[in-house]
Amino acid sequence: MDLAANITEETPSESTLKPERVAQLIRERILEDELSPGTAIRERTLATELGVSRTPLREALKILATEGLVELAPRRAATVAAPSVREQRELLQLLGALEGFAGALACTLATPEDIRQLRALHYEMLAAYMRGDRLAYFHRNQDIHTSLVAITKNRVLIEHHRRLNAQVYRLRYVTNLKTERWESAIKEHELILDLLERREADAIRPVLEDHVLKAFDQMQRQAEAREAEAGKGEARKGEASKAGAKG
Amino acid sequence: MDLAANITEETPSESTLKPERVAQLIRERILEDELSPGTAIRERTLATELGVSRTPLREALKILATEGLVELAPRRAATVAAPSVREQRELLQLLGALEGFAGALACTLATPEDIRQLRALHYEMLAAYMRGDRLAYFHRNQDIHTSLVAITKNRVLIEHHRRLNAQVYRLRYVTNLKTERWESAIKEHELILDLLERREADAIRPVLEDHVLKAFDQMQRQAEAREAEAGKGEARKGEASKAGAKG
DNA sequence: GGCGACAGTATGGTATACCATATTTGCTGC
DNA sequence: GCAGCAAATATGGTATACCATACTGTCGCC
The missing domain is CATH 1.20.120.530 (GntR ligand-binding domain-like)
Incomplete structure (x- = not known):
């Protein structure tokens, strides 16, 4: 449980909440094409990678889905939006x-x-x-x-x-x-x-x-x-x- | 744990996900003025009332916040949006x-x-x-x-x-x-x-x-x-x- | 040899337990 | 009596455990 010290933010919980910070991180990865359209977002994988648990990550995904940057399908991995x-x-x-x-x-x-x-x-x-x-x-x-x-x-x-x-x-x-x-x-x-x-x-x-x-x-x-x-x-x-x- | 049979949907988990259904329920309550602007949304209270746990409720709140229907502040109860x-x-x-x-x-x-x-x-x-x-x-x-x-x-x-x-x-x-x-x-x-x-x-x-x-x-x-x-x-x-x- | 079914595994969905913080209330001292 | 501080409680934030489902790989039957 101690491997969660990945992000190493100086301010653990100041003004911005974790889900929003996570959303911003993913947003940047999408805009910088590190996550290209159509890519499946594995929750456990990305959560571990970002040093957070799945809960805030999933909330972040909901935000991004509402913004149209990722697409959610039932019982299916979230994918980076790939607009037709x-x-x-x-x-x-x-x-x-x-x-x-x-x-x-x-x-x-x-x-x-x-x-x-x-x-x-x-x-x-x-x-x-x-x-x-x-x-x-x-x-x-x-x-x-x-x-x-x-x-x-x-x-x-x-x-x-x-x-x-x-x-x-x-x-x-x-x-x-x-x-x-x-x-x-x-x-x-x-x-x-x-x-x-x-x-x-x-x-x-x-x-x-x-x-x-x-x-x-x-x-x-x-x-x-x-x-x-x-x-x-x-x-x-x-x-x-x-x-x-x-x- | 068996008191979760409040919603009584005929299709428990078909096409639409729970957070989105919950979001829709809250949306309706807001539009029908059951939840008036400025009202604080107590997570545990509303979750119990809707017969879901806090997890999908919180995801629903994130959706509604992105849509601008509720406002989230750090460490503070979500409130129904009350635009100036x-x-x-x-x-x-x-x-x-x-x-x-x-x-x-x-x-x-x-x-x-x-x-x-x-x-x-x-x-x-x-x-x-x-x-x-x-x-x-x-x-x-x-x-x-x-x-x-x-x-x-x-x-x-x-x-x-x-x-x-x-x-x-x-x-x-x-x-x-x-x-x-x-x-x-x-x-x-x-x-x-x-x-x-x-x-x-x-x-x-x-x-x-x-x-x-x-x-x-x-x-x-x-x-x-x-x-x-x-x-x-x-x-x-x-x-x-x-x-x-x-x- | 191919197709289908079943089982095992991986993955998303939800509930809950735990933690940190903020608020409130009561007590104490001025 | 009021103000300030401290403790208790309530509330939001996060992690994790558990569950259901979908996918995959293999085995067996046709």
Whole structure:
């Protein structure tokens, strides 16, 4: 029973509860692709690995399932969510809707300082682009979208956006990195900033709504083209999330 | 140990898991106001009452907390969520945004059959209005909004809308019933249906976005007026949910 | 040789026991 | 009489033990 000293937190039970910390740990593993979509989560295994018992781990899994990051089936191991192409598109569509609404609101609410901050992030993103630093580019890109939503000061909106973003995080990562859409994406960002500065709520909304979806659809076309070309060779799943893992 | 036969489900462990069933039970109690906002949820008490142990109950609470229906604080009893006025407005604003987006989408996607169904619900709502059946009126109203969102076929959107709706359910109930806004609300519904039929996505969106918010703001004004009039007399909380109970 | 059934094992589901902490109450001292 | 502290109790947090079920591997029968 003494092998439970794995985590070695300095504050054993301070402000955040264990299930939430555990959930955060798993969240990070999922977002960092240490736990890839479709992976079965063995409760005893992961619990021992994290140095906790199954009870808080299971509560964490319930949280993550409600957030849509893992999928629970009765009497079956929890699996890291592997949204179908259809669901991926649904997620991005809603994400775009939220960002479009946020952008329209931001046209009223954004202070000059807010806009300056966004432009700063935009330039940092450009810098990363020039350096070819794809990870930094990706993160600045995320920051811009997150900051735009944050301008609304609507915490409920911010939270829903955060969750949706987490659900498509890997996807956006791949989308942003694997496509040759950088130029147009950057142009769109510049357009968005301009419209925000000119307070054109009606114009900014459709741009934001389509922004991520466009990237997705283009990625889809590329993926289909690649598939048609390669023929087979490990289709990198992502399609049928309910397919058995064995076989 | 044999007193666990309280629930008396015909299928003890079929498709739905216990924590989710428990969550649903608590959800219903919250929506039906058996558990009113701010109420402390005693784990042992409620667990015994529901005929389950604390383990699935706690998992259910984690689910409900993630959905925003209950609030968890470290080492403190879970409480039924009591959103502040500010958060209530944020919730309604996002709800409106989702419905506005859904309505715009529906202008493209809705089949004549969909629109007929909506009109049917609308007339049922009018019937309830004429009868003075406030509960039926409320439910038909809910059905209309839910059906409109369902037209999009976007399950992610539908689910987020459902959750937001649950969070403001009581609120909308009160809003719809306690205000003298029936006429204008009905007029708005008729406008919405007309615009949907004429496929005017750009016009329908702002109507839906403001629809619920308008009702809320009017209710707020009425509440303030009533408060100013009554002076004191049990302010029916709803304001500061984080305020200490002691003092 | 293949298919099916049965048994053993592993895994998720639930209950319970135990622990730490927070709250409350009563006692004591000022 | 009030305030503060201490102890007891109640309550949430976690671990573990036990149970039911699903999966797997093997054996036997067709």
